[in-house]
Amino acid sequence: MTPLKPIGFNKFALPFSVDYLIVAGGGAGGFDRGGGGGAGGARNATTTSLSLSTNYSVTIGAGAGSTGSDRLGDSGSPSSFASISASGGGGGGSNNSRSGASGGCGGGASGSQNGGSGGSGNAGGYSP
Numbered sequence: 436m437t438p439l440k441p442i443g444f445n446k447f448a449l450p451f452s453v454d455y456l457i458v459a460g461g462g463a464g465g466f467d468r469g470g471g472g473g474a475g476g477a478r479n480a481t482t483t484s485l486s487l488s489t490n491y492s493v494t495i496g497a498g499a500g501s502t503g504s505d506r507l508g509d510s511g512s513p514s515s516f517a518s519i520s521a522s523g524g525g526g527g528g529s530n531n532s533r534s535g536a537s538g539g540c541g542g543g544a545s546g547s548q549n550g551g552s553g554g555s556g557n558a559g560g561y562s563p
Contacts, residue, residue: 460511476539
């Protein structure tokens, strides 16, 4: 990371770089022998394309809450910085919905006798 170099009151030398880490909300576990919710996706890198005269939006994705009876766990919400996004974690499978949902990290399969498969990770196809 290149530190900002003050050159006066509220002035900085340009260009400057910013290291960022974006982490999305995690998925909820499934009901009744349900699989665990998947972790929220994460992205990190360094960018030098920021401008001091631009406002950048930041969204912090919430983790999913518990689900009702016989339901697949809800997926977590995405997080973003400017135009860079990370996908929320997939919900875990339940006794009736056996496979986990896709997400930043996929939700786990249920522990039922006829359990399905875990959900796919890297929803959104982001890299890194």
